[in-house]
Amino acid sequence: MNMPGFRKVLAGLLSGIGLAAAITAYADEPLKVGFVYTGPIGDHGWTYQHEQGRKALEQALGEKVQTTYVENVADGADSERVIRNMAKSGYDLIFGTSFGYMNPMANVAKQFPKTAFEHATGYKRSTNLGTYLSTSYEGRYVAGYLAAKMTKSKTVGYVASFPIPEVIRDINAIQVALNKYNPGAVVKVVWLNTWFDPGKESDATNTLIDQGADVIFQHTASPAPIQAAERRGVYSVGYASNMASFGPKSVITSIEYNWAPFYIRTTESVLNGTWKSADYWGGLADDALTMPISDIVPAEFKAEAQQIIASIKSGTFHPFDGPVADQSGKVRIAPGATASNADLAGMDYYVQGIAAEFPKQ
Incomplete structure (x- = not known):
């Protein structure tokens, strides 16, 4: 059972037996946010920039969130296993950062309808699976x-x-x-x-x-x-x-991603219950690209x-x-x-x- 569903069950079990304080305390626990990376966080490129976004998310939302990441996750069966394990472990929001995670994320999203999933660079969406990319x-x-x-x-x-x-x-x-x-x-x-x-x-x-x-x-x-x-x-x-x-x-310019605003905004929407699956294209106009x-x-x-x-x-x-x-x-x-x-x-x-x-x- 994923975390949002467990919260509802727990609330029902505890109601009327003098444990309202426990319910409140549990509800105040941080939102669990997971990141699945295709490369190493030290690649100085794609994964590095996503990791900077995760760090910015932690800094912006503090104790409201608990984040973790898994790096060097191959496309296909490996990614599906990692994503499913995150969902089974009660993660409320999971970001996947490889095009090759598309089908694995879609499969897991069907199995965990109360978890929010966000897939970078893909095109498959469902009620609980959104997509995002930069207009590079x-x-x-x-x-x-x-x-x-x-x-x-x-x-x-x-x-x-x-x-x-x-x-x-x-x-x-x-x-x-x-x-x-x-x-x-x-x-x-x-x-x-x-x-x-x-x-x-x-x-x-x-x-x-x-x-x-x-x-x-x-x-x-x-x-x-x-x-x-x-x-x-x-x-x-x-x-x-x-x-x-x-x-x-040598370098005349760089096409630099800024994932922090999207990660912060998306996580806030899950926290306040307004998150909906969407197809986000961020670029120069909203400084997702510099x-x-x-x-x-x-x-x-x-x-x-x-x-x-x-x-x-x-x-x-x-x-x-x-x-x-x-x-x-x-x-x-x-x-x-x-x-x-x-x-x-x-x-x-x-x-x-x-x-x-x-x-x-």
């Missing part, structure tokens, strides 16, 4: 503009994790910016099929640089691509956290990047305003139209200009 494609577009201005070789490299819509749309956002600000510049991609493997990330970066890339992006968790770019004397863009310290001469721009970038380019950020925040511009065509020339987003969240959530094509074959699913 906004940051990719801005960084794509900077790459367009900084590249000399007209070749941008992307160290990619898995061919899921989140990663695909981020690659596309860069190419859309290149098409506008440096026509003929291309994105080359190396797929690793892992979120965190510093050795593979470094090797992929070197491969891309050997192929002519002089700006490196990544959709992996460690700072290894940044460090490799720094050693090779090319520019790079940090991901998930501000990675400038790993490449002070972009520190290095002084490596010339002042005129930095100013233009800030103007692009302002236009995204105000809603006057969207990175996927049409027309947008795929590699075959087929128009996927019509002139005058803007991609909806549903369009973005199911993005399964490369846009024109990407110098790579679309990965087989």
